[in-house]
Amino acid sequence: MPSPTAAMLVIGDEILSGRTRDANMYHLARALTDHGIPMCEARVIPDDHATIVATVRDLAARHDHLFTSGGIGPTHDDITAEAVAEALGAAIGIRDDARAILQAHYDARGQELNEARLRMARIPDGATLIDNPISAAPGFTLGNVHVMAGVPSIFEAMLAGLLPTLTGGAPMLSQSLMVRQGEGDIAAKLGKLAKDHPEVSIGSYPFIRDGVHGSNIVVRSQDGQAVDAVMQELSALFGEAR
Amino acid sequence: MPSPTAAMLVIGDEILSGRTRDANMYHLARALTDHGIPMCEARVIPDDHATIVATVRDLAARHDHLFTSGGIGPTHDDITAEAVAEALGAAIGIRDDARAILQAHYDARGQELNEARLRMARIPDGATLIDNPISAAPGFTLGNVHVMAGVPSIFEAMLAGLLPTLTGGAPMLSQSLMVRQGEGDIAAKLGKLAKDHPEVSIGSYPFIRDGVHGSNIVVRSQDGQAVDAVMQELSALFGEAR
Numbered sequence: 001m002p003s004p005t006a007a008m009l010v011i012g013d014e015i016l017s018g019r020t021r022d023a024n025m026y027h028l029a030r031a032l033t034d035h036g037i038p039m040c041e042a043r044v045i046p047d048d049h050a051t052i053v054a055t056v057r058d059l060a061a062r063h064d065h066l067f068t069s070g071g072i073g074p075t076h077d078d079i080t081a082e083a084v085a086e087a088l089g090a091a092i093g094i095r096d097d098a099r100a101i102l103q104a105h106y107d108a109r110g111q112e113l114n115e116a117r118l119r120m121a122r123i124p125d126g127a128t129l130i131d132n133p134i135s136a137a138p139g140f141t142l143g144n145v146h147v148m149a150g151v152p153s154i155f156e157a158m159l160a161g162l163l164p165t166l167t168g169g170a171p172m173l174s175q176s177l178m179v180r181q182g183e184g185d186i187a188a189k190l191g192k193l194a195k196d197h198p199e200v201s202i203g204s205y206p207f208i209r210d211g212v213h214g215s216n217i218v219v220r221s222q223d224g225q226a227v228d229a230v231m232q233e234l235s236a237l238f239g240e241a242r
Numbered sequence: 243m244p245s246p247t248a249a250m251l252v253i254g255d256e257i258l259s260g261r262t263r264d265a266n267m268y269h270l271a272r273a274l275t276d277h278g279i280p281m282c283e284a285r286v287i288p289d290d291h292a293t294i295v296a297t298v299r300d301l302a303a304r305h306d307h308l309f310t311s312g313g314i315g316p317t318h319d320d321i322t323a324e325a326v327a328e329a330l331g332a333a334i335g336i337r338d339d340a341r342a343i344l345q346a347h348y349d350a351r352g353q354e355l356n357e358a359r360l361r362m363a364r365i366p367d368g369a370t371l372i373d374n375p376i377s378a379a380p381g382f383t384l385g386n387v388h389v390m391a392g393v394p395s396i397f398e399a400m401l402a403g404l405l406p407t408l409t410g411g412a413p414m415l416s417q418s419l420m421v422r423q424g425e426g427d428i429a430a431k432l433g434k435l436a437k438d439h440p441e442v443s444i445g446s447y448p449f450i451r452d453g454v455h456g457s458n459i460v461v462r463s464q465d466g467q468a469v470d471a472v473m474q475e476l477s478a479l480f481g482e483a484r
Contacts (some may be wrong), residue, residue: 013443013445013462014445014447014460015267015271015284016271016280016281016282016283016284017271017272017275017280017281017414017416017462018268018269018270018271018272018273018274018275018281019416019418019447019460020447021268022267022268025264025286026260026263026264027260028260029257029258029259029260030260031260032260033259033260038258038259039258039259039260040258040288041258041285041286041287041288041293042257042258042285042286043283043284043285043286044267044283044284044285045283046282046283047445051283073425073429073446073448074425074426074429075425075428075429075432075433075446075457076429076432076433076436076437076444076446077436077444077445077446111426111427114426114427114430115430116425116426116427116429116430116433117426117429119429120426134450135450135455151448151449151450153450154450172259174259174261176261183315183316183317183358184316184353184356184358184359184362185353185356185358186317187315187316187317187318187358187359187361188356188357188358190317190318191317191318191358194318194319195318201255202318202319203255203256203289203319204315204317204318204319205256205261205262206315206393207393208376208377208393208395213377215317218256218261220255220259
């Protein structure tokens with residue numbers, strides 16, 4: 001059975017302007033790989049309603065899961081929930097279950113559930129809430145779109161609750177070998193190895209450390225025995241097991 | 243005159259699998275903002291020929307500049323140059339100017355310009371070389387597509403040479419105010435301010451530090467005086483200049 005596929009949509013002007021360095025994509029990529037739902041593409045787009053609507057439609061149609069981060073807070077530039085609702089043709093309004101969560105959270109802190117905060121209870125009809133153990137305001141899953149916060153600690157907490165509810169495929173297994181030679185020195189043998197073993201994916205990632213060129217060679221497959229076998233050949237070829 | 247726009251395409255399975263954390267998007271976003279060529283979208287896609295061709299065509303058609311990172315080394319999984327050439331309908335082969343650069347580089351180090359390394363001299367017809375002061379193998383500009391290396395030190399060095407050759411618009415100016423209140427407490431006033439000042443873009447970015455919720459408010463415009471004026475109102479509203 002083929003693994004389900006995923007895409008990620010990072011929503012936020014602050015990422016595109018370089019004001020903020022996104023952290024959620026890297027976190028999600030690792031988590032999805034471990035869970036057996038490979039991330040096939042990721043996009044970063046601005047806080048623009050029409051762009052969000054069109055991109056959500058496109059990605060949700062082409063993947064089993066779409067994960068979004070950003071734009072679900074209480075301020076005027078938080079427009080993700082409305083846009084996702086429109087993309088999937090759902091109505092959206094303040095929902096009692098979300099309101100109750102926020103009410104309890106702010107009551108406990110002696111803070112007012114004001115109009116701005118109440119915006120965070122706007123949840124599309126038919127959506128399932130995603131728990132936010134950090135700051136209460138929930139994310140949601142609508143169809144195959146999982147809408148989560150942009151603040152990394154909240155994104156990670158939401159994902160930790162969400163991921164076990166999603167059926168993953170066989171996780172992609174990988175092993176790597178660090179070779180203290182530049183890619184140009186190993187490319188011919190490596191290319192032949194890759195051609196001889198279409199059952200695994202072999203990637204080569206160059207690095208420069210202390211002025212010395214090296215290569216990390218990564219062998220990936222859902223079949224652990226296939227990875228083991230190719231790693232043995234790889235070690236025999238380049239001889240620096242790590 | 244409107245600013246030119248840019249998109250970025252990060253090419254590499256290793257980013258999507260979470261093996262490597264991309265650093266080039268953040269670097270490019272900052273550099274482009276300073277240069278007055280706003281980044282409007284960014285994508286991460288796998289090392290897949292058809293996907294690269296289709297995505298390059300799409301992004302290059304919709305933006306003044308497309309910057310790519312990754313996939314121009316000597317190994318079998320380095321397929322970006324061929325895909326970009328195909329996307330733009332250019333022929334590609336080993337070019338004498340690129341070969342001469344590599345030959346000089348490897349001669350000086352007593353290394354062989356072998357077949358694998360020679361792949362890095364494959365440059366599309368009509369492309370302009372982008373200098374690589376780190377490891378010699380050049381990037382290239384074909385049409386409005388700037389093809390650069392994935393290794394961050396090389397990407398940054400290539401960009402440093404390339405960017406001054408591109409005509410930027412007025413740079414986007416920004417100032418920010420850190421407010422030690424959660425977004426829910428400031429959202430109403432902030433929303434009114436944003437509505438009153440459509441001449442600037444106002445973003446709000448929540449953070450949690452030592453358990454306390456705060457907000458960074460960022461005011462952006464190409465017009466520095468407009469930013470100044472709104473910042474004064476912002477300080478009067480929330481009173482914690484930073």
